[in-house]
Amino acid sequence: MKAMRTLVLSTAILICAGRVSAGPADSAGLFPEVRGWKFVPPPGSSYYTPDNLWDIIDGAADVFLANGFVDLHVGEYTDSAGTDVRAEVYRHSSRTNAFGMYSQERHPGYHFIDIGTQGYTEEKLLNFLCGTYYVKISSHTGGPRGLSGMRAVGNAVESALHQEKGWPKPLLYFPAAGKRPNEESYIAENFLGYRALARAFVARYASGYRMFVIPCDSPQEVRALASTYAEAAGSPITGTHPASLLEVHDRHNGVVYLRELNTHLIGILGCPSRDCAMSELSLLEERITLFSNRE
Amino acid sequence: MRRFSRRGFLKNSALGASAALFTASPVSGLAGRWARQEKNTKRLITRRLGKTGIELPVVSMGVMRADNPALVRAALAAGMRHLDTAHGYMEGNNESMLGEVLKDYPRSSFVISTKVPPMDGASFLDTLDVSLRRLRMEYVDILYVHGPSTVSDVLDPAILDALRKAISSGRAKHVGVSTHKKEPDVLRWAAASGVYEVVLSSVNFRQDHYAEVRSAMAEAAGAGLGIIGMKTMAGGFYDRLRTRPINCKAALKWVLQDENLTTTIPGITSFEMLNENASVNEDITLTDEEKASLALAPAEGGLYCQGCGRCTALCGRRLPIPEIMRAYMYTYGYGTPRNARTLLRDMGAGADPCAGCTSCSATCPKGFPLRERIRDVSRLVDIPEEFLA
Numbered sequence A: 001m002k003a004m005r006t007l008v009l010s011t012a013i014l015i016c017a018g019r020v021s022a023g024p025a026d027s028a029g030l031f032p033e034v035r036g037w038k039f040v041p042p043p044g045s046s047y048y049t050p051d052n053l054w055d056i057i058d059g060a061a062d063v064f065l066a067n068g069f070v071d072l073h074v075g076e077y078t079d080s081a082g083t084d085v086r087a088e089v090y091r092h093s094s095r096t097n098a099f100g101m102y103s104q105e106r107h108p109g110y111h112f113i114d115i116g117t118q119g120y121t122e123e124k125l126l127n128f129l130c131g132t133y134y135v136k137i138s139s140h141t142g143g144p145r146g147l148s149g150m151r152a153v154g155n156a157v158e159s160a161l162h163q164e165k166g167w168p169k170p171l172l173y174f175p176a177a178g179k180r181p182n183e184e185s186y187i188a189e190n191f192l193g194y195r196a197l198a199r200a201f202v203a204r205y206a207s208g209y210r211m212f213v214i215p216c217d218s219p220q221e222v223r224a225l226a227s228t229y230a231e232a233a234g235s236p237i238t239g240t241h242p243a244s245l246l247e248v249h250d251r252h253n254g255v256v257y258l259r260e261l262n263t264h265l266i267g268i269l270g271c272p273s274r275d276c277a278m279s280e281l282s283l284l285e286e287r288i289t290l291f292s293n294r295e
Numbered sequence B: 001m002r003r004f005s006r007r008g009f010l011k012n013s014a015l016g017a018s019a020a021l022f023t024a025s026p027v028s029g030l031a032g033r034w035a036r037q038e039k040n041t042k043r044l045i046t047r048r049l050g051k052t053g054i055e056l057p058v059v060s061m062g063v064m065r066a067d068n069p070a071l072v073r074a075a076l077a078a079g080m081r082h083l084d085t086a087h088g089y090m091e092g093n094n095e096s097m098l099g100e101v102l103k104d105y106p107r108s109s110f111v112i113s114t115k116v117p118p119m120d121g122a123s124f125l126d127t128l129d130v131s132l133r134r135l136r137m138e139y140v141d142i143l144y145v146h147g148p149s150t151v152s153d154v155l156d157p158a159i160l161d162a163l164r165k166a167i168s169s170g171r172a173k174h175v176g177v178s179t180h181k182k183e184p185d186v187l188r189w190a191a192a193s194g195v196y197e198v199v200l201s202s203v204n205f206r207q208d209h210y211a212e213v214r215s216a217m218a219e220a221a222g223a224g225l226g227i228i229g230m231k232t233m234a235g236g237f238y239d240r241l242r243t244r245p246i247n248c249k250a251a252l253k254w255v256l257q258d259e260n261l262t263t264t265i266p267g268i269t270s271f272e273m274l275n276e277n278a279s280v281n282e283d284i285t286l287t288d289e290e291k292a293s294l295a296l297a298p299a300e301g302g303l304y305c306q307g308c309g310r311c312t313a314l315c316g317r318r319l320p321i322p323e324i325m326r327a328y329m330y331t332y333g334y335g336t337p338r339n340a341r342t343l344l345r346d347m348g349a350g351a352d353p354c355a356g357c358t359s360c361s362a363t364c365p366k367g368f369p370l371r372e373r374i375r376d377v378s379r380l381v382d383i384p385e386e387f388l389a
Helices: A002-017 A054-066 A095-105 A143-161 A169-173 A219-232 A274-294 B007-013 B017-021 B030-041 B069-077 B089-102 B121-135 B157-168 B183-193 B210-222 B248-256 B271-280 B288-295 B310-314 B321-332 B337-346 B370-382
Strands: A038-040 A069-078 A084-092 A111-113 A118-122 A125-130 A133-138 A185-187 A200-204 A210-215 A246-250 A254-261 A264-269 B046-048 B055-057 B082-084 B111-116 B140-146 B172-179 B198-202 B226-230
Touching: A054 A069, A054 A095, A054 B089, A084 A095, A084 A143, A095 A125, A095 A133, A095 A185, A095 B089, A118 A143, A125 A143, A133 A143, A169 A200, A169 A210, A169 A274, A210 A274, A219 A246, A219 A254, A219 A264, A254 A274, A264 A274, B069 B089, B069 B271, B082 B226, B089 B111, B089 B121, B111 B121, B121 B140, B121 B157, B140 B157, B140 B198, B157 B172, B172 B183, B172 B226, B183 B198, B183 B210, B198 B210, B210 B226, B248 B271, B248 B288, B310 B321, B321 B337, B321 B370, B337 B370
Parallel strands: B082 B111, B111 B140, B140 B172, B172 B198, B198 B226
Antiparallel strands: A038 A069, A069 A084, A084 A133, A111 A118, A118 A125, A125 A133, A185 A200, A200 A210, A210 A264, A246 A254, A254 A264, B046 B055
8 A cells, every 4th residue: 555655656746747637538438338349459559649640540640630630549349240340539629620620521422420410421431520529430341231330339439429519600600502511611721722811611602602701819810811811812902901892812712702700701712703702791791790699 | 541442432422522522723724824834844853753764843742631722733833743642631532632623734744643551452453443533534653552561561462463453454654652660671672572663751850760761762762763752841840739840941952962862742731831842843952041940850859759669679578668658758748648558558568667677778769768768657557547637
């Protein structure tokens, strides 16, 4: 007992000196028992951080890191028939970042299912978004057996994560009419290819245009963002900012219309005319105002 | 990497819905831009990719993170010819985006590579077919086996046979292997294979074993292999929180001082980044300031173990010291002792792996005090959960 006390005390000192804080949940907590399945630690490491994510997903790691990747736990299950299921649980720093990563890999042609906030199946894989987690389930076993196994493991992992369902709020701002389903995205860095533009929520519309919302902390930040972007795009704003609509002739992306809306920079590109842009952005503005008033 | 094919994706959507994801160029005058690209190419520094005979500017585009078609067009307009992607990037959306963009360009105007993870031969070729359909191409210029790091994977007869079939069937012009682990070994295995023509290797100024990598690159180049560099920016930041950026332009120039490296594929996601990298295509001379910025780098590596494994070879008990050093970094660098404990428990390390050993022979090329660090961090194995909360 004395030895244990000494060990704990010395480690407490060690930890304090090392500025240690709480870490993630243990792997065992993320991979619960699943009836009819046996949990198997994967060959190699079962835990990855930003430093070694490359070891498991190679160059794809960059996108995860840009989207606030925190860590990854890996677990595998087998059943008596030899079906294998692998679960990769990616934790991100926020729900928005998890959605950002999920949206980068989502494709509207997939078969969407009710799991987590949203999920989909494809041949031998099942991916879903769940709060701050992006979960990727896969199996070498095809057909109904593999799918059934992935669903069982996916549901169990979802329960173990204890996350609230729901999309990042800015996605609700986009007008529903004409919006292409399952094509919304969140771009954490370099939206439209510019360093100045980050944290953009984007929706695509059947008419071919894209609308975006960039939440900011203050109207001053919104104004500065618009100016910096316009200058980088080769279309600097001269004089005062127009109150209604700012027209940026982006040398790479075409004409981009912007509106400064209190703490949001909103915009549209791919729109055939200024009138069209005005009309669509007004609808977006109405919804942002509506949601803001509800808070 | 996932090790199975994605045929279902293809059935559903590769050509149809994916095309809808990426809008056509909003900027007109493609032919004009192409003409400018030809003009630009004349003043760029180029090198030959081994026996493939392909001539490339020294800086190319890693597309893995780019989701903006305008960025790819701008890279081509800036004179870059080589675009690198992989089957798995963005679950296929990356290849689909490239296919949508490149359909407007003459096929001979760009050199595209993709990567397929190791798997059985038939699945490997099926997976390549999915990639080709996403890319809307009859062939890729370079087909890599994605990321093998053991001799059995690099020289797997089934994979080598699949690569030969990819060439004989016209689906790939050249074949290679990509690696970011055991680079010197992979370069040598590839050279000995008689099949691989290109190696895509990690190479950067922070590699402790850079001298070995450089030596192996020289041998491989001597054997006719073309060598392309990746991870040249060493992650882009010195720290995990990405607050201390590396001078990426300097890092890029630094690796290009070795002429055995034909080209590099830095990931490009912004026009600013593109302009900076494209400027290196015209001048790879390191300024004094750039040299100084890289010289500061060794001081940043106090906790980061690069996993060379020399310590384990010297350790009488063959302890997995690189993994234990990683656990040490989690604890003292990142403040996540639970992560460290998970790692230690996963590897089966006890609370005092060195107990009873009186003649430590393990040493670290970076000078880490191994025994001390092993002793300090291994104690976490026995710490009750509540003390780490």
